[in-house]
Amino acid sequence: MRHKRLGGAMAVTAVMATAMAAGTVGPATATGRTTGPTGPVDGVWRVDGYGTVLSIADGHLREYQTTAISCVPGEEAVRTAPGTYRTEDGTLLTVRPQGTLHIAGSTGDRVLRRLAALPSTCDRTLPDDPLTAFDVFWQTFEENYPFFADKGIDWQAVRDTYRPKVHEDTTKEELLALLDDMVAPLYDAHVSVSDGDRRSLPHFRPGTTSRPDLLDSRAKEHIVRRDLGGTEPQEFGNGRISYADLPDGQGYLRISGFAGYDRGDRTYAGQLAVLDRALDTVLTRERTASLQGLIIDLRVNGGGDDALGLHLAGRLTDTPYVAYRKRTRDTPPQAVRVEPARHTPRYTGPVAVLTADTTFSAGETFTQALIDRPGRTVRVGAPTQGVFSDVLERSLPNGMAFLLPNEEFLTRTGRTFDITGIPPHLPAPVFTEEEFRQNRDSAFDTAAAALKR
Secondary structure, three states, X not given: OOOOOEOOOOOEOOOOOOOOOOOOEOOOOOOOOEOXXXXXXXXXXXXXXXXXXXXXXXXXXXXXXXXXXXXXXXXXXXXXXXXXXXXXXXXXXXXXXXXXXXEOOOOOOEEEEEEOEOOHHHHOOOOOOHHHHHHHHHHHHHHHOOOOOOXXXXXXXXXXHHHHXXXXXXXXHHHHHHHHHHHHHHOOOOOEEEEOOEEOOOOOOOOOOOOHHHOHHHHHHHHHHHHOOOOOOEEEOOOOEEEEEOXXXXXXXXXXXXXXXXXXXXXXXXXXXXXHHHHHHHOOXXXXXXXXXXXXXXXXXXXXOHHHHHHHHHHHOOOOEEEEEEEOOOOOOEEEXXXXXXXXXXXXOOEEEEEOOXXXXXXXXXXXXXXXXXXXXXXXXXXXXXXXXXXXXXXXXXXXXXXXXXXXXXOOOOOEOOOOOOOOOEEOOOOOHHHHHOOOOHHHHHHHHHHOO
């Protein structure tokens, strides 16, 4: 029960996302085990739009991953304060009696609706045979995946093609390959299938960089040598955040991920503390007053916690505004806002954002959060990868697992950049072999020139 977090270029490890509205008490139509409320949030709750049911009692929270045909037990969490629960990996969940759930590191809240009992499907243990695993996998995508129509995928036809290939003696290795073949045409980097240490490779948008994990160190060396004149930048957060002053009063802020800043404390609070220390060092009162422009480099950004990106956006405005809206197939859009940072200097001058097809996930939601930023903001480079949603982490009855997105991120006008990625205002080559060979960085040069206008 975690939000997305891509600690490296594509190391997806976490799940769950958000949607917000007033909670209501649903009718007592479910059958099965009952959990009588013993506290303000105790009882059984359905998480609207996320295929999840929560059972809360006696200081413990238990997740159930549900579809019309299945109920698979998920993560557990222990109460640390009234209404607050901590999962095994340290993620904090806040359950409010009014009917909302907040997950630290994710943006917004999601709707909770009380149930009289767990769904009747939770009363039985599912068989662990390959056919049952296939059916749960297919049904989970059928109920949650938002982009079949946009991608021209007939999911029922996919079922008709692949289910006859599954038999009682199908091995997990064979099933993993088959399930991966099913979802490969989605070309969605937020979709994967795993069995223990075996994990399917990500399927990137066609025509985009196939090995972003190999690009980061090469790009970093190129930037230091070519763009920064050999001067090493200040580094923070295990090197994922770096800053350097540029000629003509400009600044350069490179962020290679919105996670992994503190390996000793992997919680959202731990990552936020490191980010704040970095920003306090970089965006001083003197520097924010004198900067003539700021380049924010996200060209190799593996994603992480959306809330960290929103927090950074709050350092770049004096005016609150809507960053984006989120929705699932079953919930209305929820507005997610950027609030100006309090009690700290803020930079409100011109910003140039460098992006590429190796800008993923939280790197993309941060880019989207700057679209309506008050003040001048220009995007330079190439379109982002096009995977915005938090990720649902699901288990199969045979012990295998898989990830899928279930949200759309919308602009003020209702547009989504899922699938296509966010386009730049000023297109420029990004880390091509020709750029490396000829010692060029066209995107960086274009951004620096744009900030002077």
